[in-house]
Amino acid sequence: MFTILDGNDFPLKGADVSNTSLKNNAKTDSTGTAKLNSNKNDIIRVQYNGKLLKEYIANGNLNQIIRIDGNNIMVMxxxxxxxxxxxxxxxxLTTASTQAVYNNDLIKSTVTSVKNALTGRLAGLYTNQTSGRPGLDEVSVLLRGQNPIVLIDGIxxxxxxxxxxxxxxxxxLKDAVSTAMLGLRSSGGAIAITTKKGFVGAQQISLTAQTGFQSPLKMPxxxxxxxxANLYNEARRNSGDQPVYTQSDLDAFRTGSDPIGHPDVNWQDxxxxxxSTFSRYDLNFRGGGNTARYYVGLEYQNQKGQFKESDLNEYSTNTSFSNYTVRSNVDINLTxxxxxxxxxxGRxxxxxxPGSTAANIFTSILNTPNNAYPIFNENGSYGGNTQFQNNIYAQTVNSGYRLNYRRDIITDLTLRRNLDDIVPGLWAQALVSFYSGLSENTDRSKSFxxxxxxxxxxxxSYQLFGVNGTQNNNTSTDYQNRQSYVEGAVGYKRNFGLHQIDAQIRATSDNVNSGGDLSLNYYGGSGRASYSxxxxxxxxxxxxxxxxNRYPKGSPMGFFPAAGLSWNITKEKFMPKFSWLNDLKLFASYGRTGNDAAGYFVFQQFYVGSPSSYFFGTSASSSSALRQDVLANPNVTWEKGDKLNLGLKTTLFSNHLFLQAEYFNNKYSDLLTSPNLSSIVGTTVRNLNVGVNRYSGFELQLNWQQSFGDFSYFISGNASTLKSKVIYQNEVFREYSYQSRTGQPVGQQFGYIADGLFQSQAEINATAKIAGYNPVPGDIKYKDLNNDGVIDQFDQAKIGTDKPLVYYGANIGFSYSGFDFSVLLQGVANRNLLLTGNSEWEFQNGGFGQAYEHNLGRWTPATxxxxxxxxxxVGNNFNNNIVSSFWMHSGSYLRLKNIELGYTISPRFTNKVKVSSIRLFVNGTNLFTSASFDRVDPETNGGVYPIQRVIxxxxSVKF
Incomplete structure (x- = not known):
């Protein structure tokens, strides 16, 4: 008996399996199983739709697994x-807008979160990574501009x-018809994760061990x-102050002759x-029979950080992340x-x-110049002074350490009954699920x-700052979350000749307890029906x-309907039969979705304690006095989305080319936005359901794959556009139309429009200026948009591009004679990048901060x-350090996101050692980036824990 699995371990149904030695053959069933006699060293041939997929040398065992590695049958x-x-x-049986990525591609990414593995692989999904810290490097994701909900096995x-x-x-899941059953949580779309289950077939054991090195992409x-020191003296003179560094100081910095009094410390180095290192080890078991099927997976993952450590410590002060997970999915036929x-x-x-925290260390690096103090004094003590009392090296290795421990446990229990004995095609199901999550902190930081x-x-002589303290030993709980999910479902699925029907209804209750908040309960029903x-x-x-329960009592339930239609044109009799056109399908959907954004009981009025109260203008102290908190919104309701989706799917040229193109237009209304009423009612007012936004765009997916004997290759790509517009918000009155937020892209940045740098006093005299500031040559000049002779808030307008955001990905690969190779490219266009703050501007932190290489491009009479x-x-410049187009750059980039080369050892060898397959591989993540503005990493923008490049x-061994 042979079990045929594809590259993602899916059972391959309908494959032709033949023994060329015994001249017998069989076809695989829905479990991928073909019953075929064989002897050791017989040649087994696997074909699909007449196409040769693999030749396999039989090992003589009763049950054998044949894997069709690679991507050559994914479209088929x-x-x-x-x-x-x-x-x-x-x-x-569905008109939904969906796209999937499978295990074979996911595991190529050296990442800690499944979200990170999706970058560049799915049309409509935009990702952005803002940190590379171990275990906390998860990307943020937007699906067609919204925050999608994550479902694991439907929950x-x-x-x-x-x-x-x-x-x-x-x-x-992108459109209304695919997510309507989520009701109040359907507007953002969904990311549906399906875990592996058992199958009927011989036991499969898989072991994967991998390790690699990480290095940071970019740092300021x-x-x-x-x-x-030279630049600081210049800045002092520009600020009207005297230089602080003498020529002898400058000479000492240049020659390094006085490392104590005139240090030069590159704190990053x-x-x-x-x-640093990254390693991951996976072991899983999968198989079963007609009575029980199982999948059991174990993983250990370890990721070290970038901070140096000291041999004097008996504990680690580096950032690090270790993760242990176990998954057991068992399905049993009780009857x-x-x-x-x-x-x-379980996880x-x-x-x-470090005890001082990674975030504080990076902040110190941005705030501390290289000449602030030496790492060590002559006597071995830590260097510092009045202004800089946090020695960065001591922060890293001598501030103790902090631990965070997280535990997650999930139990899902499902009972499904086939009710064919009552009505053919009828079924019923009950599901109970429980989740428990805990995050605990241990603080063993210490002062120095x-x-x-x-x-x-x-x-x-040595002047002391601070104290050498004892190490703390405190514990606290970040959160302790629980979730109980209950669901009951009844469904009907049956074929009547050319007619296919699939329908079901469900009742659900999802109760979530987060920290000390009162429980949040989603309850109601849902359903769907399709006819083909x-x-x-x-x-x-x-x-x-x-x-x-976050809405007032008596509020009606939210009703979120959706409908879709599809038409397979190639099946029509009037459609000409083209040899190059295999399939052409049009589909469309429209529906209303919901978003639960109410917040924590905002419909109730709260009162808080106040130290004093006022009666008729007289203050009266009272420990029991109360005052009104933020004004309640007793009419709060859910946000709504009306979503239109139009699409086309086609396969061409003997199924070599697959194309899917879609257009969407989504209007979101009743958005909770600021009412801008505080000055009228005299207190802060809760957000009201008054906002209206629109998002629209196009998406394209292309896949081409072809085989020539042992050589097969594939090219796949996706591209998406996203255009947004504020239709309505309760906007404050603005005298000039160019300042209106209504009609602009959602989240459009506003600021002053830079018009170069002042070059002379004559130019300054003839130009509008900020009231109260006297610019000098070299300052930023701004456009006087309302021509009133003054630069003020009425001269702020949109800055940066307002073109639709474009994001895309391309995946290219081939396999030949045991070798396989793939490349993933990912990029973004029409993206804004606003750089401000102490990682961009010179001498921040009260005038004592860091300066950077790009500051050397400053204006001087000579340059x-x-x-x-x-x-x-020195310090904050009221004219130059304000939000303006001068600091806005293009955030467009193209990144070589992933590359992998693998080799699968010939079955002639693996059969001898009783192994199904052995594969060696090397891969890389974030290897190269081409950016329109390449001074900083386009995702992190500098000044934070950098994104990592991984080799x-x-x-991988499969038994």
């Missing part, structure tokens, strides 16, 4: 479409740090002590490593018509960081003293009917024609 297979509530449908879960090996597929380039599913998940995550050394040698005729015409309706930066000053290698 009609995989089920995954919707909400873990509903799996034939593509002919809403805020948990995406799970084992990539345990994931069967990840599907994005700071100035050395000599350049810093001193406290950060060039590289021929009843299946019990018991799915368990333990451990996070460490720094000393300012005066003089050298035996005459040196001859796989030509499909009609589908779906709805959600639910509410939560007036080529300056790229305004004149430098990784591993071994």
């Amino acid at each position: 297979m009609q995989k089920k479409v995954v919707l909400t509530n873990d509903i799996k449908l034939s593509p002919d 809403p879960r805020d948990l995406t740090m799970i084992d990539l090996e345990e994931i069967e597929s990840v599907t994005v 380039k700071t100035l050395g002590a000599f350049d810093y 001193e406290v950060m490593k060039d590289r 021929p018509k009843m299946i019990l599913g018991l799915h368990l998940f 333990i995550g451990n996070y460490t960081q 003293a720094v000393f300012k050394q005066t003089g050298t040698g035996s005459t040196a 005729f001859d796989e030509r015409y499909t009609a589908e309706v779906a709805f959600g009917l639910n509410k939560t 007036a024609a080529t300056a790229t930066y305004p004149r430098v000053t 990784n290698g591993g071994l």
Whole structure:
């Protein structure tokens, strides 16, 4: 008996399996199983739709697994479409807008969160990573401009740090008909994660071990002590003050002759490593029979951080992340018509960081110049002074450590009964699920003293700042969350000749306890029904009917209906038969969705304690006095989305080319936005359901794959556009139309419009200026948009591009004679990048902060024609350091996101060692970036824990 699995371990139904030695053959069933006699060393050939997929040398065992590695059958297979509530449908029975990525692609990414593995792979899904800190490097995601809900096996879960090996597929649900059953949580779309289950077939054991090195992509380039001191003197003169560094000081910085009195410390080099390690180990078991099927997966993951450590410590002060996960999915046939599913998940995550915290260390790096103090004084004590009492090296290795411990446990229990004995096609299901999450902190930070050394040698004196404290030993709880989910469903699915019907209704209750808040309960019902005729015409309706306890009593339940139609034109008799056109399908959907954004009991009026009260103008002290808190919104309701989706799917040229193109237009109304009434009512007012926004765009998916004997290759790509517009908000009166937020893209940045740099006093005299500020040559000049002769708030307008956001990805690969290779490119266009603050501007932090290489491009009389930066000053410059177009740059970029090369050892060898397959691989993540503005990483913008470049290698063995 042979079990045929594709590259993602899906059973391959309908494949032709033949023994060329014994001249017998069989076809695989829905479990991928073909019953075929064989002897050791017989040649087994697997074909699909007449196409040779693999030749296999039989090992003589009773049960054998044949894997069709690579991507050469991904398009051929009609995989089920995954919707909400873990509903799996034939593509002919749904009109939903979806796209999926499978395990074979996910595991190529060396990441800790499944969200990170989706970057560049799915049309409509925009990702952005703002930190590379171990375990906390998850990307933020937007699906067609909205925040999608995450579903794991159909249940809403805020948990995406799970084992990539345990994931069967990840599907994005984009339109109204695909998410309507989520009701109040349907507007943002959904990311549906499906975990692996058992199957009928011989046991499959898989072991993967991999390890690699990480290095930071980009960090701000700071100035050395000599350049810093020169520039600081210049800034002092520009600010009307006297320089503080003498020529002898400058000479000492330049020559390094006085490392104590005139230090030059590159803090990034001193406290950060060039590289760190990443490792992951996975072991899973899968198989079963007609009575029980199982999948069990175990993973250990360890990611080290960038901070250096000291051998003097008996504990780690580095940032690090270790993760242990276990997944057990077991399905048992209690009777021929009843299946019990018991799915368990457990995760333990451990996070460490220095006692002063990673965030504070990066802040110190931005606020501390290279010449502030030495790392160590002559006597070995930590350097410091009145202004800088947090020695960054001591913060890194001598501030103790902090631990964060997280535990997540999930139990899902499902009972499904086939009711064919009552009505053919009828079924019923009950589901009970429980989740428990805990995050605990252990604080073992400690203080340290720094000393300012005066003089050298035996005459040196040391001034103490701070204290050498004892190590703390405190514990606290971040959160303790619980979720109980209960669902009951009844469905009907049956074929009547050319007619196919699939319908169901569900009742759900989702109760969430987060920290000390009162429980949040979503309750109600949902349903869907689809009808298909001859796989030509499909009609589908779906709805959600639910509410939560965050709305006033007596509020009606929210009703969120959606409907869709599809038409397979190639099945029509009038359609000409083209050899190059295999399939052409049009689909459309429209519906209303909901978003629960009310907040914590905002419909109730709260009163808070006040130290005093006022009666007729007289203050009266009273410990029991109360005052009104933020004004309640007793009419709060859910936000709504009206979503239109139009699409086309086609396969061409003998199924080599797949194309899907879609247009969407979504209007979101009753958005909770500021009423701008505080000055009228005299107190802060809750947000009101008054906002209206619109999002629209196009999406394109292309896949081409082809084989020539042992050589096969694929090219896939996706591109998306996103245009947004504020239709209405209760906007304050603005005298000038160019200042109106209404009609602009959602989140449009406003600021002053820079018009170059002042070059002369004559130009200053002839130009409008900020009231109360006297500019000088080298300052930023702004446009006087209302021509009133003054630069003020009435001259602020939109800055940056307002073109639709474009994001895209391309995946290219091939396989030949055991080798496989793939490349993933990912990019964004028409993205704004606003750079401000102490990682951009010079001498912040009260005038004592860091300066950077790009500050050397400042304006001076000698560089007036080529300056790229305004004149430098000390501290905040009221004219230059305001939000303006001068600091707005293009955030467009193209990144080589992932590359992998693998080799699968020939079955002629693996059969001898009783192994199904052995694969060696090397891969890389974030290897190269081309950005329109390349001074900073386009995602993190500098000044935070940098995104990591990873080079990784591993071994995968399957038994």
